[in-house]
Amino acid sequence: MAPMAHVELLFASQTGTAEETAWELAREGRRKGFLMEPCALDDLRLEELCKVRLAVFVVSTTGQGDPPMNMRRLWQELLCATLPATLLQGLSFTVFGLGDTRYREFNYAARKLFVRLQGLGATAFWRLGLGDDQHDFGMEQELDPWSEGMWAALAEKLPPAAESDAEVRYEVEEMEQSTNGHTPPVELPEDSFWSELLAKRSLLSAEEEDVPDVWNFRLRLPPDQHYLAGDVLVVWPEMDSVLVRRFVVDTLERSLTDCIRIRPKCSSSSSPFPSRALTLEEVFSRYVDVSAMPSRHFFHVLSQHTPDELHKKKLSEFASRTLEAKDALYEYCKRERRSAAEVMWDFWTARPPLAELLSALPLLRPRRYSIASSPKWAGPGRAVGAWSLTQRPFWMPLEVSPSRALPRMLADLWGEHGLSEDLDLCVGIVDSVTRSNRQVKGLCSNFLKNAAVGSRLRCSLERGTLQLPALEVPLIMVCPGTGLSPCRALVQARHRQVQSNPLQRPKDLMFLGFRHQRADFLYGEEWDTFEAWLSVQVAFSRDHEDKKVYVQDLIEEQGPHVRRLLAENSAAEGSAFSTRSWSWHGDAGAVIFVCGRSHPMPSQVFDAFVEVLQHGGMTAEAATQRLRLMQRTQRYICDTWG
Known part of the structure; x- marks a missing residue:
């Protein structure tokens, strides 16, 4: 049998979704005759990337259009201005991005990587794919047609070998049960x-x-x-102990103290499991997340291991790629946020071998x-x-x-x-x-x-994305709900700055947003402490009979104060927009931090700032350009989550 055609499969993942998508592609690639072992981008050095001839990148976006943590070292190397334009001319590649259209910076990391690789001489053998988690069918709505075309284009570049059914990521060795009754301590990574x-x-x-x-x-x-x-x-x-017991004892019909050793099937792959023997209680408490929504591949694995024809038919339907199947899976799993454990309780006849089950279940992520x-x-x-x-x-x-x-x-x-x-x-x-x-x-x-x-x-x-600027730089914070977390920390640190510099008294602005003053005014007793230098504006959205009031409404109400802070030590309001570089030392006015949920608040807040600048004499286009430049120069930072 001819060796399988090797293709580099590189992922950049913040929460694990891009990594799981890379594994789904790897499994499909093996079935089509391509050898693909997912590898984090930062596990590759730039000089190693220069030797790669075929690569598929799977990249998510985090923060304000930033690359994930396990991509940032290599990304900084790729951004070096002295790199020659022919550095990667031997590389043929494609990129699939995982994004969310609720963010203005939709799939920025994937888009920027695609352009930068081309700028260094690499050639795209297939188009850029941009997955959208907000679609009813999730990422698969774009991933399926993108991957179908990608496999065909890849086969033209590198003829595949014979198909392989190797879909199991781990090998499981049954061990004798420990007799001392003590659970070994958890091995902690260096960090x-x-x-x-x-x-x-x-x-x-x-x-x-x-x-x-x-x-x-x-x-x-x-x-x-x-x-x-x-x-x-x-x-x-760690997983709830009641759920772990029910899943291991009742569902798998195993003992919590059963011991196994889990190794990656490919010796070159890293493993989330320690090399020592683990009890099933440890495995399902600390390493595998049976409370998470399963992937489409999980349904495929279950369908292969049930004697019940009705269960097999339904599981196979959920695992297929037809529009009807995607709609059925959305209604059953995504809309209801049904967990892997609940799926196995619903399809109680499906009991795959432990190695296949562990290979298909989501890992427990921090x-x-x-x-x-x-x-x-x-x-x-x-x-x-x-x-x-x-x-x-x-x-x-x-x-x-x-x-x-x-x-x-x-x-x-x-x-x-x-x-x-x-x-x-x-x-x-x-x-x-x-x-x-x-x-x-x-x-x-x-x-x-x-x-x-x-x-x-x-x-x-x-390290967080928000850093406290110098005391002379005005600060505007917009942080509804639990978005106040990093801003509370910054306010405390700013207060110590003020105490150390009594001659400097900034008049910073903070916009908080809650539902009811009597119920969820978080840390409400603390904000008066900072009144000498911080103006705290609070929107209680449900305390008004005639309308709901949000932080963006207060931004517009405080328009004159906002404009003063944005214009401090800079050109007069209403003057022509300048694209000169801005520093952290007060020559360009305030820094803006926006923290909280990703939709729809950040976009509404951005529009409120545009409106405020318009009232100061700017055109909508000039106001938007100014805020965009602030974002590019890290003076307007969104620290949000979906």
């Missing part, structure tokens, strides 16, 4: 650590039917971990939360849940005994001497009901809510 949950509380002050629950979680980092205002905490949740506090903040909100001096911190050596008589102020010095730092997370608890009255709970938010005070959480830190 992750254990944090301690110090306190938790609901931030709602009254119950309202239309107000989602929001909680504050205070965590303590280990002594060697430090963060800045605007940073992000990455949290690895969740990212903007940190809602500034390091070493000693103002409002710090007293809540402060740790007791009689309680040993999780990082304190056993021979050290905290004194009951030690003043609280001395305890705070632990942080000042680099021993630990605390942080707050402001988290909306996801708990919704579908059209068919099914309850759907968010994995990580409910994991945090149910975690016991004093327990350890696996975390890591990431």
